[in-house]
Amino acid sequence: MINITYATRIILFLLVGLGGAGLTIQMAWNARLRSSTGSPVLTTMISVFVTLLSLALVWASGATNRGSIPAFNSLPQWAWFGGVLAAYYLVASLIAIPKLGVTVVFSLVICGQMIAALVLDSTGAFGVTQISLSASRVLGTALLLIGVILIQKQ
Structure with missing residues (x-):
């Protein structure tokens, strides 16, 4: 870090x-x-x-650095398509919220983010800084998953 x-x-x-x-x-x-x-x-x-x-x-x-658009072939192709995942997230959430409620949907979103973050951090995939998997990180994620289970129970 x-x-x-x-x-x-x-x-x-x-x-x-x-x-x-x-x-x-x-x-x-x-x-x-x-x-x-x-x-x-x-x-x-x-x-x-x-x-x-x-x-x-x-x-x-x-208000921010304006930057510049790099040549398409100067980056891995996947780097250009983050918007596809944002679109998926928005549509899936809009379909689920009326049926599951905001709390359940966002607890699921957070758990999905945590699991993906653990994988990305521990592997260094997509060029993120590699951070070793630890017992406390796994336990924290497991507790979030337990929280999702408890939140969705009615």
Whole structure:
């Protein structure tokens, strides 16, 4: 792991936590929009369009480094297709939320993320920093899975 100060770590924890809260609120808003559109795919298209407009405004403002688009063949082909997974996540969530509820859907999302993160960290797949698998990481993920089971029981 990269060495960062305690204060920076706390700020990053808060920012990411707020991002997670924002995703939950986004899905509640999108679920309401879906009830009007009647289509999880159309709702996802609207959401992604609004996301693109929001990002374009931030990019155009110069608030962040504008970067540049690399040549297609300068990266592994898979690096270009993260949006496919975002689209899948949004549509699957919009289909599931009316049937399972926001809490169950997001607990499943978090567990899926944790399992995938453990695999990516421990293998270094896709160029992420490799972090060894440890008993505490496996136990933490197992406890999250137990939490999902408890949350979905009615």
